[in-house]
Structures are given as C-alpha cells and as structure tokens.
Amino acid sequence: MLFTILLGLISSILLIPFGKRFKSSWSILLPFVPTVLFIYYLGYIPKVASGLTYFQEINWVPSLGVNFNLKLDGLSLLFCLLITGIGTGIFFYARTYLKGHPYFDRFFGYLYLFMSAMLGLVLSDNILLLFIFWELTSISSFFLIGFNNDQEASRKSAMTALTITGMGGFFLLAGLILIGNVAGTFKISELIEYRDVILNHPQYPLILGLIFLGAFTKSAQFPFHFWLPGAMKAPTPVSAYLHSATMVKAGIYLLARFFPVLSGTDLWTYTLMGIGGFTMLYSAIHSLFRIDLKSILAFTTISALGMLVFLLGIGTKQAVIAASVFILVHALYKATLFLVTGIVDHETGTRDITRLSGLKKVLGPVALAAGLAALSSAGLPSTFGFIGKDLIYEATLHVESHWILILTVIAVATNICLVAAGFMAGFKPFIGSLPQEFEKLHLPYKSMWIPPLILGGLGLIFGLFPGFIGNYLSYQTANSIYAGDTEMHLAIWHGFNTVLILSLVTLAAGTFLYFINKPSAEKVGFIEKFEKISPQQIFTGYANDIVKFSERFTNFFHNGYLRSYHMKIILFAEGLLIYKLWQSGPIKIVFDNLTPLTIYEVAVVIILLGALLIVVSTPSRLTSVVAMSVIGYCICLMYVFYSAPDLAMTQFTIDTLSTVLFVLVLYKLPSFLNLASARERYRDSIVALGFGAILSIIALKVLYEPIKTETSDFYGENAYILAKGKNVVNLILADFRGIDTMFETVVLGIAALGVYSLLKLRLKSSEKE
Amino acid sequence: MELLLVLVLGLLYAAGVYLILRRSMVKLLLGIMLLGNGTNILIFLLGSITKGKPPVIDSNHNVFQDIYADPIPQALILTAIVISFALTAFAIVLLKRVYALVDSDDLDDLNTPEEEDI
Numbered sequence: 030m031l032f033t034i035l036l037g038l039i040s041s042i043l044l045i046p047f048g049k050r051f052k053s054s055w056s057i058l059l060p061f062v063p064t065v066l067f068i069y070y071l072g073y074i075p076k077v078a079s080g081l082t083y084f085q086e087i088n089w090v091p092s093l094g095v096n097f098n099l100k101l102d103g104l105s106l107l108f109c110l111l112i113t114g115i116g117t118g119i120f121f122y123a124r125t126y127l128k129g130h131p132y133f134d135r136f137f138g139y140l141y142l143f144m145s146a147m148l149g150l151v152l153s154d155n156i157l158l159l160f161i162f163w164e165l166t167s168i169s170s171f172f173l174i175g176f177n178n179d180q181e182a183s184r185k186s187a188m189t190a191l192t193i194t195g196m197g198g199f200f201l202l203a204g205l206i207l208i209g210n211v212a213g214t215f216k217i218s219e220l221i222e223y224r225d226v227i228l229n230h231p232q233y234p235l236i237l238g239l240i241f242l243g244a245f246t247k248s249a250q251f252p253f254h255f256w257l258p259g260a261m262k263a264p265t266p267v268s269a270y271l272h273s274a275t276m277v278k279a280g281i282y283l284l285a286r287f288f289p290v291l292s293g294t295d296l297w298t299y300t301l302m303g304i305g306g307f308t309m310l311y312s313a314i315h316s317l318f319r320i321d322l323k324s325i326l327a328f329t330t331i332s333a334l335g336m337l338v339f340l341l342g343i344g345t346k347q348a349v350i351a352a353s354v355f356i357l358v359h360a361l362y363k364a365t366l367f368l369v370t371g372i373v374d375h376e377t378g379t380r381d382i383t384r385l386s387g388l389k390k391v392l393g394p395v396a397l398a399a400g401l402a403a404l405s406s407a408g409l410p411s412t413f414g415f416i417g418k419d420l421i422y423e424a425t426l427h428v429e430s431h432w433i434l435i436l437t438v439i440a441v442a443t444n445i446c447l448v449a450a451g452f453m454a455g456f457k458p459f460i461g462s463l464p465q466e467f468e469k470l471h472l473p474y475k476s477m478w479i480p481p482l483i484l485g486g487l488g489l490i491f492g493l494f495p496g497f498i499g500n501y502l503s504y505q506t507a508n509s510i511y512a513g514d515t516e517m518h519l520a521i522w523h524g525f526n527t528v529l530i531l532s533l534v535t536l537a538a539g540t541f542l543y544f545i546n547k548p549s550a551e552k553v554g555f556i557e558k559f560e561k562i563s564p565q566q567i568f569t570g571y572a573n574d575i576v577k578f579s580e581r582f583t584n585f586f587h588n589g590y591l592r593s594y595h596m597k598i599i600l601f602a603e604g605l606l607i608y609k610l611w612q613s614g615p616i617k618i619v620f621d622n623l624t625p626l627t628i629y630e631v632a633v634v635i636i637l638l639g640a641l642l643i644v645v646s647t648p649s650r651l652t653s654v655v656a657m658s659v660i661g662y663c664i665c666l667m668y669v670f671y672s673a674p675d676l677a678m679t680q681f682t683i684d685t686l687s688t689v690l691f692v693l694v695l696y697k698l699p700s701f702l703n704l705a706s707a708r709e710r711y712r713d714s715i716v717a718l719g720f721g722a723i724l725s726i727i728a729l730k731v732l733y734e735p736i737k738t739e740t741s742d743f744y745g746e747n748a749y750i751l752a753k754g755k756n757v758v759n760l761i762l763a764d765f766r767g768i769d770t771m772f773e774t775v776v777l778g779i780a781a782l783g784v785y786s787l788l789k790l791r792l793k794s795s796e797k798e
Numbered sequence: 799m800e801l802l803l804v805l806v807l808g809l810l811y812a813a814g815v816y817l818i819l820r821r822s823m824v825k826l827l828l829g830i831m832l833l834g835n836g837t838n839i840l841i842f843l844l845g846s847i848t849k850g851k852p853p854v855i856d857s858n859h860n861v862f863q864d865i866y867a868d869p870i871p872q873a874l875i876l877t878a879i880v881i882s883f884a885l886t887a888f889a890i891v892l893l894k895r896v897y898a899l900v901d902s903d904d905l906d907d908l909n910t911p912e913e914e915d916i
Contacts, residue, residue, distance in 0.1 A: 590905070590906065591826070591905050592818070592819045592820065592821065592905070595815075595818050595819055596819060599815055599819075618801075623799065623800050623801065624799045624800065624847060624848075624849055625799070626799050626802065627799075630799055630802065631802070634802050634805075634806055637806060638806070638809060641809060641810065641813050641832075644813065644817075644828060644832070645813050645816060645817065650824060653824075653825075653828060654828075657828055657831065657832075660810075660832070660835065661835070664835055664838070664839065667803070667839075668842075670849065671842070671847045671848065671849060671867065672847075672848050672849060672850055672851045672852040672853070672866075672867035673842070673852065673867065673872050673875075674852050674854075675872060675876060676842075676872055676875055676876055676879070679876055679879050679880065680879055683879055683880065683882075683883045686883065686887075687831075687883060687886050687887070687890075690886075690887055690890050691890055694890050694891060694893075694894045695824065695890060695893060695894060695897075697897075705820065705821070713816055713819040713820075714812075714816055716815065716819070717811075717812040717813070717814075717815035717816035717819065718812045720811055720812060720815045721808035721809055721810075721811040721812030721813075721815070722808060722812075724807060724808055724811045724836070724840065725804045725805065725807065725808030727840075728803075728804045728807060728808075728840055728843050729804055731843065731844055732800055732804075732843065736844075736845060736846055736868075738868065740870060741845070741868045741869060741870050744869055744870070745853065745861075745862050745866060745869065746861060746862075748855060749855055749860040749861065750860065750861075755854055755855040755856075755857065756853070756854045756855075757853040757854065757855070757866075757869040758853055758869045758872045758873050758876065761869055761870070761873040762873055762876060762877070766873070769877075770877075773877055773880065773881060776881060776884060777880065777881075777884045780884035780885070780887060780888045781884075781887075783888050783891075784887050784888055784891045787888075787891040787892060787894075787895050788891055788894075790895070
C-alpha cells in the first residue's frame with residue numbers, strides 16, 4: 030500500500046528534471062501511474078469483499094505515537110478506487126485538454142502530488158498521518174486552483190480556498206490531538222475501543238466541534254461553502270477530479286471514518302442534520318439560478334456534499350447504506366458532467382447555458398455521456414442514481430422520531446432542484462436547434478470524450494446490476510462506516526412502495542421545474558444581490574480588515590523615527606512598572622538605617638544637578654560635553670566617599686578619556702539645532718520625569734529590602750585564602766570571574782578595532798551626498 | 799545620604815530619557831551615557847552603601863576584621879563603566895562618520911526618502 034502513495038510522489042518529483050520531455054514525447058506515460066494503481070486496487074476488491082482488512086505499519090516517530098500505519102478496508106477501498114479510477118480518466122483527459130500549455134508538466138506534477146496525498150489520506154490509520162495528508166491535499170488544491178496564475182480571479186480563489194481549508198485544517202489538528210490525548214492512542218482502528226471514554230469525556234463537545242470545523246471547511250458546508258464555486262477557476266479536469274469527485278469528499282471521509290467513534294449523540298446527529306440539511310437545500314436552490322455550467326455543477330456538488338453530511342448525521346443503518354452508495358453515485362455522474370462541460374468549454378469557448386444548444390448534432394458521444402449522467406443524477410429508474418435516491422428516501426423514512434416528515438420533505442425538495450439542475454447541465458446544451466456559430470464544431474480527440482462516456486456508462490451498468498456493485502464494494506464500505514453488519518442488499522426493484530412514489534414524484538417535479546425555470550443573466554444578478562450579506566462577504570471583509578489593521582499597526586509602531594520607538598518603549602515600560610509598583614504596596618523608609626549627610630556630599634550633589642541641567646538645556650555642544658564630564662567627576666567623588674576606590678579611579682580615567690575623544694572628534698560639528706516645539710519638549714519632559722520618578726521609587730523599595738550577603742561574604746572571606754590578594758573587587762574581576770573579564774577585554778578589543786577602522790576609513794567621493 | 803542618591807539617580811534617568819527623545823545624534827549619545835551613569839548608581843545602592851570601609855583587607859591580616867563595603871556591586875559597576883566606554887568611543891567615531899556622510903546631526907536625515915512620507 031505504501032508504494033501506491035510513494036509512486037505518485039516519485040512521479041511528481043520526476044517531472045522536475047524530465048518536465049520538458051513529458052511535455053511532448055513522453056506525455057503518453059503520464060496516465061500510466063493511475064492506471065497501474067487502479068488495477069492494483071481492483072485486485073483488492075474480492076479480498077475486501079470477503080471481509081478482510083489489510084494493515085501495514087512502518088515505524089516513523091514511535092516515541093510520539095506517529096507511525097506510518099496504513100489500513101485498507103471497505104471505506105478506504107471505495108475512495109482508493111475513486112481516486113485512481115477517476116484519476117485515470119482525468120489523466121487521459123487532461124493530457125489532451127492541456128496540450129501545448131506552457132505549464133503542462135507543472136500541472137501533472139501537482140496532480141500527482143494530489144493523487145498521492147489523497148491516497149495517503151484515505152489509507153492512513155494514524156490520525157496525525159491523516160492530518161499531514163489532509164494538509165497536502167489542501168496545498169495541492171491551492172496550486173491547481175491558481176494554475177492560471179496570470180488571472181487575478183484565479184489567484185484570489187486559490188487564496189480563498191487555501192485560507193478556508195487551511196483554517197479548517199488548523200481546527201482539525203486541534204481536534205485530532207485532543208481525541209488522541211483523551212483516548213491515549215493515535216491509531217484510528219484502536220480509537221473505537223475507547224468510544225465510551227471519548228463520548229463521556231467533558232471535552233467531547235470541543236473535540237466534535239473542532240473535527241466538524243475541519244470536515245465542513247473541506248467539504249464546503251455552509252457557511253464555508255463559498256470557496257468551492259470559486260475553486261472552479263481551476264482547469265476543468267481539476268474541478269472534476271478534486272472539487273467534485275475526491276478532495277471535497279475528504280471531509281465526508283473524515284466524518285465517515287470517525288462515525289463509529291464519535292456518532293450517536295444528539296450533538297452529532299442534530300449538528301450534521303442541521304448543517305447538512307441546510308447546505309443541501311440552500312445550494313440546490315442556488316444552482317437553479319446559475320447560467321455558467323461550472324457554477325451550476327459547483328452548487329449541485331455542494332448540495333450533494335450536504336446530502337452526505339445529512340445522511341451521516343441521521344446515522345441509522347439505512348442512512349449509512351445510503352451515504353456509502355451515494356458517494357459512488359455522485360462521483361460517477363458529477364465527474365462525467367464536469368468532463369463534458371470541459372469539452373463544451375474547450376470546443377465552443379463558452380459555458381453559458383443560455384447560449385449553448387443543439388450540440389448533440391456535432392458532439393454526439395459527448396451528448397450521450399452527458400445524458401447518461403443527467404439521468405443518473407435525476408434518478409431515473411434503471412440508473413445508479415435511482416438506487417442512490419431510493420436509499421436516501423429509505424433513510425429519511427426510517428428515522429425513529431417525529432422528524433420523518435421534515436427530513437423527507439427537505440430531501441425531496443433538494444432532489445427536485447438537483448434533478449432540474451442536472452438536466453440544465455446535462456441536457457440543455459445538447460438539445461434544441463444548433464446555432465450557426467457552432468455548426469463547424471467537430472468531436473475532440475477521443476481521449477477526451479471516452480473517459481466521460483465510460484463514467485456515464487458505469488452509472489447505467491451499476492444501475493442495471495446493483496447487486497453486483499453492492500455485494501462487491503458498497504456492502505463493505507457501509508460496514509466500515511457503521512462498524513458492524515449493515516445487511517445491505519441492493520436491488521433494482523423494491524416493490525411498489527412509498528419510496529418508489531417519492532422517487533417518481535421527485536423525477537416528475539424536477540422535470541417540470543426544469544421546463545418552467547428559464548435561467549438568465551437577470552436571475553444571476555438577482556441571486557447575487559444576496560451576496561452582500563453572504564458568509565463570503567463577511568469572510569473577505571474580515572480578511573481585508575485584518576490587512577488594514579496590520580498596516581496601521583505597522584505604520585504606527587514602525588514609523589522610521591528612532592525617538593518615536595524610544596517613546597513607545599518607555600511609555601510601555603512606565604505603564605508596566607506603575608502597575609507592578611501599585612500592586613506591591615506603599616513605600617517604607619527606615620530613617621535610622623540611612624547614613625548621615627555631610628556638607629561635602631550635599632555640595633557634590635548640587636554641582637552634579639547643576640551640570641545635569643546644563644547638559645539638558647545648553648545649545649552648545651562643547652558646553653554639554655564639558656558638563657557631562659563634570660557629572661562624571663561628581664559621581665567619581667561619590668564613589669570615593671562611599672568606599673569604592675577602584676570605581677572612582679576607573680570612572681575618573683574613563684570620563685577623562687571620553688571627554689577628550691568627544692572634543693577631538695566631534696569638535697567640528699555644528700551647535701545643536703532646536704528642532705522640537707515647546708509642546709513636544711513639555712511632553713517629553715513629563716515622560717522623562719515620570720520614568721525618573723519610577724526608577725527612584727524602585728530604588729527606595731530596594732533600600733527597604735534586607736540584603737543577602739552570602740555571596741559577598743564568600744568573596745570577602747576567601748579573597749586571601751583562595752586568591753592570595755587583598756583588594757576584593759580586583760580579585761573578583763581578575764580571579765574569581767577572570768574568564769568573564771577576559772571576554773570583556775575581547776569586547777573592548779573589538780570596539781577598539783571598530784574605532785580604528787572607522788577613523789582610518791577614507792570617504793569615497795561617491796559616498797558623499 | 800541614600801535619599802539624595804535616590805534623587806540623583808532619578809534625575810539622571812529623567813535627563814537620559816529626555817535626551818534620547820531628541821532628534822540630535824549627539825544628544826542621543828549623551829542620553830545613553832547618562833542612563834548608564836544612573837544605572838551604575840542604582841546598582842551601587844543595591845548593596846548597602848558604607849562610608850570609609852573599602853573592601854580591601856588590612857595589610858596585617860588575612861581576613862576582614864571590620865565591616866566592609868559590598869564588593870559585588872562594585873565589581874559589576876566597574877565592568878559596566880568599562881563596557882560603556884567601549885560603547886561611547888565607538889558611537890563617537892560612528893557619529894563622526896555619519897556626519898561626514900550626511901552632513902547633519904539630525905536623526906531624521908538618516909531615513910530614506912520613501913519612509914519619510916509614511
């Protein structure tokens with residue numbers, strides 16, 4: 030199983046060096062990989078149908094519980110077959126569809142990447158592994174939606190899709206980690222044993238909510254549905270493959286995979302029934318107003334996804350059976366319709382159904398495929414769609430509550446709209462009279478029309494022999510979801526009962542709706558008026574606000590003026606310190622502990638303060654430098670008074686040196702300009718004095734605190750004994766902490782080198798402004 | 799005396815902050831030096847200050863006989879003074895260089911023209 034994932038990834042990588050060759054002579058090899066994989070998975074059908082489940086385990090990060098656990102059961106097999114089977118068709122189709130495109134190789138690289146990621150997603154038996162592949166599908170979808178990167182709409186849609194699915198992925202990760210922590214295992218097949226633990230855990234609602242967010246964003250459920258119509262900017266094969274048949278069903282897959290673990294609570298049932306039911310009806314109605322073929326198909330896809338969520342929400346045996354069959358039904362007819370749309374678009378250059386008609390005369394086999402798909406989507410008896418629809422009604426009619434009526438009505442209404450929309454997409458362009466402009470059309474190369482014809486034809490074959498597909502595939506799919514025996518038996522004829530009546534009513538009403546509903550540009554305009562209050566507007570508005578906010582935020586804090594940065598930093602520090610000081614209570618001063626004042630000290634302080642005033646206020650640079658040195662000498666004197674002879678000497682030397690340097694180097698500079706207004710200066714003095722006051726208060730508080738002297742005592746006592754010296758300060762620097770001092774010397778050396786080179790560096794004339 | 803030192807360090811900080819809020823590069827440098835001095839005094843106060851008892855052992859003894867000033871703040875400050883000198887010296891020649899290039903003492907003149915209109 031692992032090799033099937035790796036094969037796609039390797040092919041994707043091979044396209045980097047051999048891209049040019051694959052563009053032309055080697056391009057026939059491209060569909061080879063999905064074909065091989067499809068045949069490989071077809072071989073699993075009999076084994077899985079007999080009830081076997083395959084496991085494969087490769088250690089990856091065993092200490093974190095992240096292993097390459099793969100599992101193949103009925104549900105995985107269905108998806109694997111869809112991915113590789115429809116993939117085969119898509120690869121053949123796209124090879125012709127994109128012939129000559131400059132990014133031909135890149136496109137297939139993304140497609141391979143996607144196929145691998147999707148296979149990995151449905152085969153993962155480890156929730157973290159599942160998450161990695163989940164994100165990979167989002168990323169490859171992003172590249173494919175934005176494939177026409179010269180169009181702004183395309184880039185925008187790609188961003189929207191990535192934002193929505195990426196956000197969902199983020200929530201999903203949280204949910205998956207929570208569920209792993211609660212259960213104590215990251216293996217999906219083991220989770221089911223902890224079902225009771227998880228259901229009764231207080232975090233169950235949170236887990237469920239997070240996983241739902243992941244599934245709803247991926248599977249385009251309301252209110253996150255809007256990225257999917259946008260995603261139709263991708264080339265049509267991508268829409269057919271990712272955005273209807275496979276990737277968007279990843280959310281459904283997730284819900285189905287966790288169905289045995291998480292379902293059965295009111296929260297599960299009503300959330301999924303509510304969201305799914307609303308989504309399916311909402312977008313089914315929306316699809317009727319569209320005139321763009323792809324747009325119609327996008328909304329019907331959302332509706333079908335809503336239907337699947339709805340069925341999983343109902344969660345009865347019949348509902349699970351219906352869901353497992355409907356996944357296949359929908360994938361077959363929707364992929365067909367998309368591929369047909371691609372051909373129509375490719376040949377006529379338009380997807381506007383008000384302009385298209387009568388194409389069956391020129392595109393015969395294509396019309397046949399479209400017709401088969403439309404009939405299957407409508408649920409005509411003897412098509413596979415009929416069986417899917419039957420099962421859905423069967424499910425809504427067998428709910429054990431008073432909800433039967435409502436659920437059935439919603440399902441019928443949705444299906445009526447879907448019938449009409451299916452006819453709009455599958456019939457309308459092909460019947461009626463052929464306009465002159467399209468008379469010269471001819472059938473495209475057969476690799477384009479054969480895949481949809483096969484897919485459409487399968488809808489009919491499966492419909493005629495439902496027992497065959499039911500026993501071999503869908504039965505085990507339903508069993509994997511339900512985690513038990515579903516006793517499913519698909520049959521073409523169930524007898525004359527309510528379900529049949531409902532099916533016929535749906536078909537009749539849908540056909541009627543198709544004839545009375547005349548889509549037009551005005552109707553599109555009408556429905557778009559509602560988009561002002563739609564989730565899409567709210568999301569994009571919110572995103573724009575974030576951009577604006579961050580722009581303002583950056584401009585405010587990063588405005589390019591150093592003093593403004595200083596101001597903000599100092600104000601912030603002041604705020605923080607005031608808060609902390611406020612909390613720490615009043616200041617206490619013990620006057621008895623203070624050293625007495627002498628006249629010299631007072632005199633020195635007065636000189637210092639006077640010099641300080643001069644530094645701050647003088648317009649002359651030289652005066653300020655001299656005043657600065659006076660301050661330094663005053664501090665030096667204070668060190669002398671308070672028993673710090675080493676400090677006094679150092680301060681004296683350094684201060685003298687600084688002053689000399691200052692005068693020598695900066696003598697040539699002009700005197701200070703007075704650049705600030707009086708108001709600014711007052712504001713700055715208040716801020717500065719505030720800061721000084723806060724520091725003074727901190728110093729006062731420190732004075733009151735008792736001093737711990739163990740370290741000092743250690744140095745005092747051992748100075749002579751260990752270091753054989755008598756000046757303790759010197760010993761600390763040169764002996765006890767000698768290595769620190771050595772590095773300090775290194776710093777000084779570096780500074781000296783800097784000074785020297787800056788002084789020696791000659792200005793080039795070009796550097797002068 | 800401690801109270802006077804508290805006043806002095808507060809004012810040193812205030813003057814330092816005031817100067818780094820100015821546009822002139824030289825004032826910026828003076829402000830940083832003042833902040834450094836203020837910090838030194840703050841550290842000095844952290845150990846209790848003692849008059850006339852330097853942390854030097856009497857030449858006739860091997861251990862202290864009397865109380866003595868706390869040596870650790872002094873060691874810290876000594877390091878700080880030296881390092882701040884390295885900073886000052888480097889900043890002074892840097893200022894000279896900047897002045898030679900842009901012919902101004904105004905920090906705003908260092909901004910690139912694109913940033914000025916923000």
